Amino acid sequence: MDITRGNDGVTHLKLGPVERWVAGFVVTLLLGASAYIFMSITGNLEKQAQGLSSQTAQIGEIKTQQAVTNAQLQTLSQQLSDIPSLTRQMAELKVQTDRNTQDIHELQQVRHLK
Structure with missing residues (x-):
């Protein structure tokens, strides 16, 4: 790896072949990690939406x-x-039933007298 300063004041960085491979691997690793995080968040949002739909039902x-x-x-x-x-209706019916029973009893007694 060489760092050189140009006449215009800009610093130039030159990477060797191994350093390029390492930089490429690090970039690939960062892209893969960001894709994994994105997919994880997206999956969690979908699960949350399904849960919300289930709760609504x-x-x-x-x-x-x-x-x-x-x-x-x-x-x-x-x-x-x-x-x-x-x-009240049951009480009235009870009274009526008692009267009817008494009337029947009286009629039976009158029959026996004849």
């Missing part, structure tokens, strides 16, 4: 499930709001 499914759950809860709330009226 899962969120859509969760939204659908939440809508179904909300509809079911609304139906249950409506059914539960009817419980007081059902209790």
Whole structure:
């Protein structure tokens, strides 16, 4: 390797054959490392995009499930709001059944008297 200064003040570097091979190897190594890093980053970005797509699909499914759950809860709330009226109707039916049973018993007693 020779370094010479020219008349114009510019320094000139001359490489021998072995040094050229070493410089070529270093440049090739740097290019290969930069390509590997680029491919690694690109691969990670693709994985991230696929993960994001998968999460988006899962969120859509969760939204659908939440809508179904909300509809079911609304139906249950409506059914539960009817419980007081059902209790009242059952009490009325119980009273009516007791009256009917008593009337039947009285009719049976009247029959036996005849």
